[in-house]
Amino acid sequence: MHNRSLEVFGKAGYFNSQLRIALRNCGIIDPGDLDDYLNVRGFEALAKVLSGIKSEAVIAEIKRSGLRGRGGAGFGTGLKWELVAREKSDQKYVICNADEGDPGAFMDRSIIEGDPFSVLEGMAIAGYAVGSDKGIVYIRAEYPLAIKRLEKAIEAARKQNLLGKDILSSGFSFDIEIRLGAGAFVCGEETALMQSIEGHRGMPRPRPPYPSASGLFCKPTLINNVETWANVPVIVVEGAEWFSSVGTEKSKGTKVFALAGKINNTGLVEVPMGTTLRHVIYDIGGGIPGSKKLKAVQTGGPSGGCIPADLIDTPIDYESLGKIGSIMGSGGMIVIDEDSCMVSIAKFFLEFTQSESCGKCTPCREGTKRMLEILTRITEGQGKEGDIEKLERLGNMIKKSSLCGLGQSAPNPVLSTIRYFRNEYEDHIKNKKCTAGACEKMLSYVINDKCIGCGACKRACPVNAISGSTKQKHLINQDLCTKCGECYKTCKFSAIDKG
């Protein structure tokens, strides 16, 4: 079932070391055509479980496969199913978390846009396994095409009795509806997501009770991420043994990454767990453009961390990434070259989590704001002695004290960059210097000996910071300079140094 992309696209460098399970049909089948999906053994898995496999056996198979949640935390999928199956209730829910919110991540979107049926099939199999007849896909409203395709797919599946009442005359009923998220990043957190479905403000609540015991509308709820669902049919058809033969000892199967940043081949990459970062960056990604040096890789999106270049032989799996201060996350992978400032990178991610905090718990709401203020002043040349220690103190407290995963992981980009690039922070604070030249406010513009005294820069300067007589070397008054860069742009003689 997997890797058909290779047959279709040929052995292009980008593809030949990938293993496509979750993305198996993306770009190959017509996502609007159920027959197309059926032709690639679609719904075979559902038919298989409905033709007499006991629900316990389905769960056992998922457990044996070693599949773990692809949303980020990597909780054992089979175990999750088992917990929900064990609950006794008149109603259980199966939820697909399609509230993909990490900046630059589009794994879930691609799967739904390219292969919506595989998600529906995975959910239906789970519905059968845990004893639920109601599935909900919670998807962000910013994914209009994915929503359209999903709606069409649900409609088509219903028509063929692959969803709805008495599926394939098996006596098992399962239907799926779509709920749209209004764009809050925190709604990707499972308890906030369920609050949102219930019509409340999307804010996480303390766990326990876990969703498996009391989730949506206080009923036992199974919630998995899009990529996890897309893996399920393959496991059922190809078998747990095959699936678990891929990957490492504790992380089985593959993981999709959104490869971005300073890299030649950007896009979605699906590789077996255990593949090294080096392999992904250099063999699949084609290395870094302009023969620049690799500085770091950021994985796991705003909740993740930065991995320095000397650790790129680390295999990609949940444990290894965790050990070096990052996370698998939902699969963001941003390549950073020598031109990037690590403080700015940390600030960028913290800006995101800080503004997306739901505002409920104190550490996340107030703490990330203060961390951001400190980072901002560091990047503006106003850093103070002790700022790094404050960031660490706040960061560690927020990690351990916050209510939900958003807060608990928000300091990761800062803490990991401090861990590996402390010297850059120190440079910013002590020497007021951004070696990468990325922090605008820390730049200084200085006129060199190439100056012929034409006066063009003097005229361009909006704050009259440049002085000098005609045909004499000019001078920039650093106290007045606002670092706008107008002089630099205007000078035709490369007489202004930026640095």
Add this chain to the structure above:
Amino acid sequence: MPEKIKITINDREYEVRPNQTIMQAADSVGFRLPRLCYHPKLSIEGACRVCIVEVEGMRNFVASCAYPIYDGMKIKTNTDELRRARRDIVELILDNHPMDCHTCERDGNCELQRLAYAMGIKTRHFEGEKKNYPIDVSSTSVVRNPNKCILCGRCVRICSEVQSVHNLGFSHRGFKTVVMPAYNEAFADTVCSNCGQCINVCPTAAFVEKNYTQDVFQALSRKDVVKIAQVAPSVRAAIGEDFGLPAGKNLEKETAAALRKLGFDYVFDTQFSADLTIVEEANELLHRIKTGGKLPMITSCSAAWMKYMEQFFPDLIDNISTCKSPMSMMGAMIKTYFADKIKADPKNIVSVAVMCCTAKKYEAARPELMVNGMRGVDHMITTREASWMIKSAGIDLVNIKGEEFDEPLGMSSGAGTIFGATGGVMEAAIRTAYELYTGKEMPDLDVKAVRGLKGIKEGAVMMGDKEIRVAVAHGLGNAAELLQEVRKNPDKYHFIEVMGCPGGCVGGGGQPYVGLNCVPLDENLLRKRAEALYNADRNRKIRKSHENPDIKRIYKEFLGEPLGKKSHELLHTHYKQHYPQGIIPGGGKC
């Protein structure tokens, strides 16, 4: 499930009940973990993170208010790291809070202040931007100051979970999160019932009552007007708490004396007009029963309840007693009967009500309660405001020599006293209705079925051959539940008492902030305040409203008869459906 399980706290083993949270279990064995957003009467928020503890095997700290215990659980509550984390968390709250403690309404009574002290915050590490929002002073009763809000969410929860008003919610995200009514409407235009329970549960001064003390001081300094005060029953049962006295001390005479020292020419007792209310209301009930009028009749004394009813239960308006509240009856009597008596122009009378309530501020300004084009009550101040005035004027309430209320609106029966506790109006009304209906003395005046703090109380009283079925609800959430039942089953009750605040007026939104070792809405506290009133009732010679000689006198001299023409004009009113801003009349069901 075993009776007890074993948990370890700070390396010491304890046997505790299962099925509780870490905080509950720790509290039960002598701890009191720091806390802020937690309130025992409200749902678990888990937001402030002040109550975090360490649990062996857990990577992160857990909120002890939310996390359940299990057998063999090993908990640490006081490690260096925890102490530092808690301290930093409280410091982060302070960093986004105005530093005006010494001029703040809650100075000395602020949970955040106490917590900051307990956490040992001496230096500040993380100061930065602070929130800066406009203060909403639009409401007659409640002032919302988002700058002092620490987002614990207690107000949001009490407004929805206990009071079923659902006026408050969180808006915006992250650092910009604010508690506000829908669409940030001005409070005056919202469904706020003015009950003031948000003020009571707020740990800081994000909600306070609209302060009218300066207006009252100004009026008191005028030579050209007659200054008259009235005091609600619950005020005397609680005001001592503001002066460091234990809860449950009845300071009736001391309060009268202190108000006179403040400069009031006459100090009347709202308990007198409570008696008047009972005579009118009992007659109204019997009239409805005898003439087949609309039943169940529902009391109308509680100002918060009246606004709530107009908004959410307008279909029951005909069930509402037309009697004004005791405060407004007193206002009407001051501006007519008493003005005549002292031969004063009612325009030259300033009538001030001292109430346990914030909603009465709204009631006092209601146009339908005007008396001959004037307000019956010109200013209404809460117990807290009265305490402050007394302190500010340098009056020693604790050691003052008690004085009696003034004639002729100062004498009351025990029935008027118990108005302040939930079930009190019902009990008082039954005492009078029984005797009016049967013509016989009621054998036992204590109607135990309607006393106590159960949310909805039901009872039946045999009046001769007639069984009168009654129900009592306190807290608007309980009221809503009871009235849903009335909607479904209109014949179930004859008479219903509703009080807007939990515990009735003794738990009003204008009562003293609770002191140390106590939480707002604490049942023991409410019970003690109520007990002060029930004790006073027990010790009164006259315990029935209609036997109050001054009540008999006012009917003889002025009003004529209960439900008579004059009564109707001055003591009764009508209510109408009320639409908050943004709600289109007829546009949907509440």
